[in-house]
Amino acid sequence: MASLDRSLIAGLSVFEGIAAADLDRIISQARSIRIARDQPVFEQEQEAHSFFLLLDGHVRVMKSTPDGHEVTVRYISPGELMGIASALGRTTYPANAVAAVDCVVLAWPSHLWPTFATSFPSFSANTYKVIGSRLQDAHMRVIEMSTEQVGQRVAHALLKLVKQSGKKTEEGILIDFPISRQDLAEMTGTTLHTVSRLLSAWEDQGLVKSGRQRVVVVEPHHLLVIAEGRAGKS
Amino acid sequence: MASLDRSLIAGLSVFEGIAAADLDRIISQARSIRIARDQPVFEQEQEAHSFFLLLDGHVRVMKSTPDGHEVTVRYISPGELMGIASALGRTTYPANAVAAVDCVVLAWPSHLWPTFATSFPSFSANTYKVIGSRLQDAHMRVIEMSTEQVGQRVAHALLKLVKQSGKKTEEGILIDFPISRQDLAEMTGTTLHTVSRLLSAWEDQGLVKSGRQRVVVVEPHHLLVIAEGRAGKS
DNA sequence: TCTTTTGTTTGCGCTAAGGCAAATGCCTCG
């Protein structure tokens, strides 16, 4: 671990409330790994040998069903934990994770978790908070899927991505990793066709600008109106 | 706590791997509460003062959206934990829980959690396992909502209920608490009308028998075929 | 017992959104 990483890392919310010395001990036991775009970080059903912290890049987490469907569970941004199956007593990963762009991650062997949990209570508390918010997220997704129509869901997804990984540009807020219509469809439970139609319509209205694997949100506020449900049905 | 409860409780999976003496200490700090049908166990957004173990009855956990929709997250059966927000560092309950029938629960004050977690590591490990499986569940729900059609979803819901709370009768397997079409609709993201139509159709085919707030599954195997997707579209 | 409330059934029309198919445009790799 190069020392320059330390200063970056210390500020992450996962490490809030952890003494510098403890942080050093935690970090020193991690391996830093570089993962090329489209390469897996971990795979569904495989033994959960490690848990990870994403330092740089973006990772897509998805689950595939027996009958071949794929659903994107979430995107991971820098600073977030992933593959923390061990904290929940699981021995295998529940999903696939692949690098959406070239990534750098820290990896700890899973067997360290129990020690970490007892030695660094803040770390485990922070981790469980993360899990709590993921559970919350998942339930929100269920609710969205149950009660909203596709337009709203896609709008929500875009806003979530903007919040997570939005990068200001002169055109608007760019989602700063490659994302296809298909990807958006897998996040919202629809088809790439429908997503394409929606984006085209929104582009005509000047709400977004989009191209190949690229989306820029121009009018987040208006998009929010759509997401919330009552946008004038013009 | 009456001692007769102990023997029942000791066998629960939440308490697996816990020494008898520890178990006593845990249980002695709980209050046993009786909750009448349709009364709340805890409520969304309220301060999470306690966490609970359901001893007897059935509890429905649901989430309401700002715009008035209600979605049923899950049913809790005897032996299951609920309201374990504190284990995830939350200070409020994320959902509503109401007794589907008269219930008996054990309640621990939330402030005990940190102590419990350190004093009884098996207990906390078991709890986190529960949370892990709930997260898994929630993701499965998202996937179902994304990829399956209503018939499949309702079939899945029925099978889940049967597994959780099925009671063998001469007619078939009865879901042993009152459940309305509306309830099933809220579990599967559809309307009571559609559920009603489906149940009627299935009743005609002899797969289920149902009445007012009552469902008996006669042919679980055939229902599974429907849930899995490829049932001849007759 | 009669009335009211609450849950259920069912018919009918409508529409959001999926499926299919073909065309177009943008990268990338040779």
Added chain:
DNA sequence: CGAGGCATTTGCCTTAGCGCAAACAAAAGA
């Protein structure tokens, strides 16, 4: 620079399932 492969766009058709509305049935209450 050219060819082939992806990603995207769009039109047209089909349909699952929702909304509305009315009739029914069973439980609960008076």
